[in-house]
Amino acid sequence: MITAGVDVGLMNTKIVILRDKEVAAQRTKQSGGGGRGETVKEIWQDALKDAGIKPKDISKVVATGTGKKDVSFADKTVVEAVAAARAARFLYPESTSVVDAGADMTHVVTLGEGNTIREVVMNQKCMNGLGLVIEVMADRLGLTLDEISALAPAQGKTNPVNDGCPVFAELDALGLLNIGVDRREVAGAVTDAVVVRLSSILNDKIRPQKDTTVFIGGLAKNLAVTERLKERSGIHFLIPENAEYGGALGAAVIATDM
Amino acid sequence: MTGEFRKWPEFSWLSDTDTWKSAEKITAGIDIGTTSSQAAVFADDELFGYASIHTGADFTLAANTVIAKALASSALSVGDIGTIAATGFGRRNVLYATKTQDEISCIAKGARFIYGPAVTTVLDMGGQTTKAILLHEWDRVREFEVSDKCATGMGRHIETAAEILRVPLTEMGDRSLETENDPEPVSTTCFNFAYSEMMSLFREGYKEDMYKENEVIASYLFAVAWRILGTVGKLAPLDIGDIKIKEVLGFTGGLAKNKGITKRIERELNITAIEGKHDPQLAAAIGAALLA
Structure with missing residues (x-):
């Protein structure tokens, strides 16, 4: 199962792609401004390339962060605290x-x-x-x-x-x-x-x-x-x-x- | 943060004459602000050269650079200048200055030079503070007010806002005026609240809708203008006797070049500011040179 998380921050956008709960790719780029939605798409393409997969291979995408509403391809958005809690439990x-x-x-x-x-x-x-x-x-x-x-x-x-x-x-x-x-x-x-x-x-x-x-x-x-x-x-x-x-x-x- | 959006253009100018050789008195004024630094050189009360640069982290370096830029290719050197007056937040770092001068008198003097004898109210809006000055006859300061501590650093914060929004600083003013209906200002109580509120507007996301981006800028700059109006409001009633504020308000300082702020102030005060013959950012440096 391949999933992705997109975190659109005030200064930087971060993307993590997980394959069977192992990190397959991670990317970050400076975000911000009115073109934030476009920046997200750019990093998304780069991250997919890194992981060697196509968009259809990804079962679900969840967005979080300040600009989570700008992720047009997300299946769901979660608030930052929820994402942080899951990350902490996952890592430790x-x-x-x-x-x-x-x-x-x-x-x-x-x-x-x-x-x-x-x-x-x-x-x-x-x-x-x-x-x-x-x-x-x-x-x-x-x-x-x-x-x-x-x-x-x-x-x-x-x-x-x-x-x-x-x-x-x-x-x-x-x-x-x-x-x-x-x-x-x-x-x-x-x-x-x-x-x-x-x-x-x-x-x-x-x-x-x-x-x-x-x-x-x-x-x-x-x-x-x-x-x-x-x-x-x-x-x-x-x-x-x-x-x-x-x-x-x-x-x-x-x-x-x- | 890359610093590419907050940058405003540095500039300098030098007279192509060599009147300084026969001049009896050469003076210079150096204004080291928190954000920008200016130098103005006068030969017998005639403007000879000027420069405006970013101050950066080293105030002493800025002081040395700005005068070098103002004198540029001329044969004139710092040693040839009779008196040099330093003013602004970082005036103690102008090691070659012969005297220091307070900002208020410098701005008043400089505004009269830029706007002529008609100007009676000067609104100086810089990186750090806002000053409203009421003038009396020739160069006399009748009254002045300085922004309170909670309205400090507006110019600097606009630079940061430019970085966050990724809109070039020089375009912010014009873009804020492109909105159809001016939106309400964000919080005007404390400057930092205005800032966080702007970020919340930004947080809501505006997809590909450019218009909404302009609204965020408009709302933010309106709050800045509102704080500046607060400083003006502390001055004594503006229409005193036959002094009419109308037609005689002059803007100085770096923010005077941001139409998003000046147009909103003019609208709220229901006046039109007069046009000057020099860059308004030079006011304090010109005033210092004239007082030197």
């Missing part, structure tokens, strides 16, 4: 919670028995787009996301920025640049602000299990974020190798039930 059967943090939204899902969900907590309005905050800052500072990921956990501790509101965080970061603070240190400070927000969703509201919490989404690929978050929250996350494909994988797994 013993997992109890999953954190899905990307460019746009952050979801923390507490898993129930089997494939059920006990609780979903989303980010507060003021910290929408944590991944975007880091992307904008990287663009501004002329650093790549890999360079930010490689920042040592200690960088940015001396000159903090506001961690309550991204608008102020950005303003503070510019203030630091203005007084000649090194741009890597500024990037570290912004990363810390993002970590404080993530940690507040985790520890103030949910208190997930320390050793059975999965972390997926684009931010899970950023070592500067994950290492600092581990340190701050005390949670030893289970991070899959292709964390950014979490949502798409969950959607593909859901498609196998249909």
Whole structure:
């Protein structure tokens, strides 16, 4: 049985094709804008080519993510939290919670028995787009996301920025640049602000299990974020190798039930 | 994020005369903003050259680059300039400046140079702050208001919005005006809320319908215009005595070039802003040079 999951995010679209519950192909491409539907079709063709199959070979396609309605060929759409929960269960059967943090939204899902969900907590309005905050800052500072990921956990501790509101965080970061603070240190400070927000969703509201919490989404690929978050929250996350494909994988797994 | 959509064109100009050789006084104004940096050079109160660039992460580098661009191929060097006034968010990074000047006086002075003596109200909309200035007679600042902290960084956020929507920044204004009926603005309370609301509109998906994309831009830019109007509203009643705001409003700053914002402000205030003879983004740099 071949199924596919399409996760249309704010910044990137991800596709996973599963053959008998084994990943046959995975693809990602930058998405966004009015042409989002077209981008999805392009990656779809590439992913099919990678897997060496034709569209008719695929039994079901499930879409998720911010732009799930733009997937014209999907048989079903599911919300991000549901896809994240299934991905976590699929990758780590013993997992109890999953954190899905990307460019746009952050979801923390507490898993129930089997494939059920006990609780979903989303980010507060003021910290929408944590991944975007880091992307904008990287663009501004002329650093790549890999360079930010490689920042040592200690960088940015001396000159903090506001961690309550991204608008102020950005303003503070510019203030630091203005007084000649090194741009890597500024990037570290912004990363810390993002970590404080993530940690507040985790520890103030949910208190997930320390050793059975999965972390997926684009931010899970950023070592500067994950290492600092581990340190701050005390949670030893289970991070899959292709964390950014979490949502798409969950959607593909859901498609196998249909 | 590739940065290809948020880019606006950098520009520079240099007089083809060499009047500076006989000039008694050469001055320069450098405006280092959070998003863009400008330099203007004057020879005996005559505009000689200017430049506008992206500020980037290094303010000192921006300060050095912008003056080099303004002087470009001329034989003039920084050392030949008598006084150099620095203004803007990053003014302390203009290491070659002989003095610093506050933004308000610079904008007022620059607006009078660009728009002539008729202008009485100046609305400066930049990457970081919005300033509304009421002028009194020649170059005197009667009153001014600065945007509150929750409306900060509008120019910068529009750049990010361009990236998310994948619409070139320079086209956003025109496209927002192509809608048949202007949609309601997204949240105007806090700038970040406007931003998340725009993302929610975007989240609903708009398939191949280009018209709806323009509506999202319109709704977003309307919210920006609304916040700017809030700053104008804090000024004393606009029609005082014989000073009529009509015909005498001038826009300055980078956002003055975004018609999606200026047209909406004009519509809400029921006025038409006057046309200037120079790029409105240069106002603060020109003012600084004149005050130097």
